[in-house]
Amino acid sequence: PPVSTAIIGAGIAGLACGQALRAAGLPVRLFDKGRGPGGRMSSRRLPGAVVDLGAQFFSVRDPAFRRRVTAWQDAGHVAPWPETLWQVSETGWQRHRDDVERFIGTPRMSAVTRRLAEGLEVATGTRIERLESRDGHWWLLDQHDERHGPFARVVIAVPTPQAATLLAGHEPALAEACEAVIQRPCWAAWARFDAPLPSLPGVGDDWQAVRLDLDQDRAPAADALRFVSRNDHKPGRHGQGESLSLLARLEWSEAHLERDAEAVARALLDAFRGRLPRGVALPEPTDLGAHLWRHAQPDVFAGGEAVNRDYRRSSSGLALCGDGWRGPRVEDAWLSGHHLGEALTADAP
Numbered sequence: 001p002p003v004s005t006a007i008i009g010a011g012i013a014g015l016a017c018g019q020a021l022r023a024a025g026l027p028v029r030l031f032d033k034g035r036g037p038g039g040r041m042s043s044r045r046l047p048g049a050v051v052d053l054g055a056q057f058f059s060v061r062d063p064a065f066r067r068r069v070t071a072w073q074d075a076g077h078v079a080p081w082p083e084t085l086w087q088v089s090e091t092g093w094q095r096h097r098d099d100v101e102r103f104i105g106t107p108r109m110s111a112v113t114r115r116l117a118e119g120l121e122v123a124t125g126t127r128i129e130r131l132e133s134r135d136g137h138w139w140l141l142d143q144h145d146e147r148h149g150p151f152a153r154v155v156i157a158v159p160t161p162q163a164a165t166l167l168a169g170h171e172p173a174l175a176e177a178c179e180a181v182i183q184r185p186c187w188a189a190w191a192r193f194d195a196p197l198p199s200l201p202g203v204g205d206d207w208q209a210v211r212l213d214l215d216q217d218r219a220p221a222a223d224a225l226r227f228v229s230r231n232d233h234k235p236g237r238h239g240q241g242e243s244l245s246l247l248a249r250l251e252w253s254e255a256h257l258e259r260d261a262e263a264v265a266r267a268l269l270d271a272f273r274g275r276l277p278r279g280v281a282l283p284e285p286t287d288l289g290a291h292l293w294r295h296a297q298p299d300v301f302a303g304g305e306a307v308n309r310d311y312r313r314s315s316s317g318l319a320l321c322g323d324g325w326r327g328p329r330v331e332d333a334w335l336s337g338h339h340l341g342e343a344l345t346a347d348a349p
């Protein structure tokens, strides 16, 4: 029979790997603990608005990824965004211009992973807690002690700290490699408004996304925030109510891990108020909340040798992919999964 592969994690890396195997006609099954695929590219539905809580946009640099993104764009699953990116520094609000191509899923970020999941068998709501090796095959055990298998190969496409847990007892060297990749936490908040947001002096209404630089002159609380986007200014979402996604700085998130989500959301919104041009006031939000990503983005500098290997494999049929092996972006996660899928395809009998 053809080599069967299990993929744990249906984020963009696991899905890209799954699609590469499927394209080669190899059987593959994916498992994800979430309600749907998507992982850190997921979006949240509020009454009257959809907000992106993970990745806000993704850049395109690699030619293979560019070809894939162009196909998604032609099919209407992604669009260029933001058209107006601003940067707030000590000197105020400035248009940020560079040559980087940036895209977003339409009508929400999760449209990309939804598209990638098409044609793949994905078991959602299934948290894999243990791996078992028997007679040269792998079995997966989920949270209900249900057994899935047998599989010739298992791809672990989850954030590296979680991958380390699954590998313990099977591949100590790989588990150690996982532990060397630090995934840093990030608080992501949303604020929904019934009233329109004010026009900003010198900026106007046309701001879609804002990067906030560190500001040495301000109180540290103002430095909680690193990025803000307007969800109703994203392609496919015009006409939904006004809402903001507010991402905390990673250092700030580390320092406020145990804080209550509501308090975090307030702090991030207040930090944004503090960076608005003088005299501008935001209306009170009608819905406010926050989500903590415990493993938001790999620290590429701390990872050192471990990172930039694309993916990892063992001779026992286990393999690892995901952003942790390449870099902190959607593009890195896709490339990691895609390259692993190609490598697995190449050595399947």
Ligand code: FAD
Binding pocket: 008, 009, 010, 011, 012, 013, 014, 031, 032, 033, 034, 037, 038, 039, 040, 041, 053, 054, 055, 056, 057, 058, 059, 126, 127, 128, 129, 157, 158, 159, 162, 186, 187, 188, 247, 293, 295, 296, 297, 321, 322, 323, 324, 327, 328, 329, 330, 331, 333
């Ligand atoms: P994930 O998306 O995390 O996928 C892993 C999947 O595994 C998840 O779906 C999870 O549910 C599942 N899983 C975990 N453990 C188990 C288990 N035991 N059993 C079953 N399933 C399991 N990138 C950019 O390019 N641009 C940005 O602007 C950007 N901003 C970001 C902002 C935030 C707040 C965050 C959190 C990330 C951001 N990123 C950004 C990074 C980008 O989102 C990630 O690099 C990328 O989505 C990672 O994909 P992945 O497939 O490697 O992992």
